[in-house]
Amino acid sequence: MKLNYLGSALSVSLILFSDNAVCQVKSKQIPYxxxxxxxxxxxxxxxxxxxxxxxFIRIEYQAPEPGQxxxxxxxxxxxxxxxxxSRQDHSDDVKEVMKVIMDEVDMHIANAxxxxxxxxxxxxxxxxxPKIAFFAWNRGLYCFSADSTNGNKLVLNRFMNSFPY
Known part of the structure; x- marks a missing residue:
């Protein structure tokens, strides 16, 4: 199944939330x-x-394609x-990807x-x-997101502590 940051992958992950969001915005220490x-x-x-x-063992892989x-x-x-x-062509494109992810988060997040x-x-x-453990980030022109499929914070932490970028 091909998903796009502009598409529904994040929506599917975040749709499980109620309407009452608790959101703290901080910028002191970069996670992981x-x-x-x-x-x-x-x-x-x-x-x-x-x-x-x-x-963690990679059990499925699909390379990016144009627009995906x-x-x-x-x-x-x-x-x-x-x-x-994904890999973007310009730093402005990276900012746009992160803003799109943030827009998806703003629309669906609750109790996080x-x-x-x-x-x-x-x-x-x-x-x-309670139902999400998610991290999205960029390294230069590369954008990544990691989502614990069961919303398990400890699983996400172990994965992110070992991911190379």
């Missing part, structure tokens, strides 16, 4: 220290998106992470705590709530 990680240097996504991330994000599904013994990823900064590089959106 992604700003301290190496920026991607590989242009081939099949090599860029690792087959193994810590204890790439997808990967990772599985560990106790959880799954669904990823979307968020740590958000769209003004830095990397920009990031981190959501944790």
């Amino acid at each position: 220290h992604v700003d301290q990680r190496a920026a991607p240097e590989i242009s081939e996504f099949s090599a860029l998106i690792p087959e193994k991330v810590g204890e 994000d790439g997808e990967a599904l990772y599985k560990s013994e106790d959880g799954e992470i669904f990823m979307l990823f 705590t968020s740590v958000i900064n769209l003004e830095t590089d990397p920009a990031y959106i981190h959501l944790v709530g």
Whole structure:
């Protein structure tokens, strides 16, 4: 199934929320220290998106196509992470992708705590709530999102602590 940041993937993940949102916007510490990680240097996504991330094994992979994000599904013994990823042509395009994700979050989030900064590089959106554990970020022109399919914060934390970018 092909999904696009402009499409319904985030909507599907976030539609489970009620109407009362609790949102905190902070920008002091970048979650998972992604700003301290190496920026991607590989242009081939099949090599860029690792087959193994810590204890997680990539069980599905779809490369990006024009107008469509790439997808990967990772599985560990106790959880799954669904990823979307893309490479933009310009930094303005990266900002637009992050704003689109933020718009989707604003429309659907409830009962979640968020740590958000769209003004830095990397920009990031981190959501944790009863039914969601989600992190979107960029590294240069590359955009990524990781979503614990069961909204498990610990699963997302373990994945993100091992993801290379």
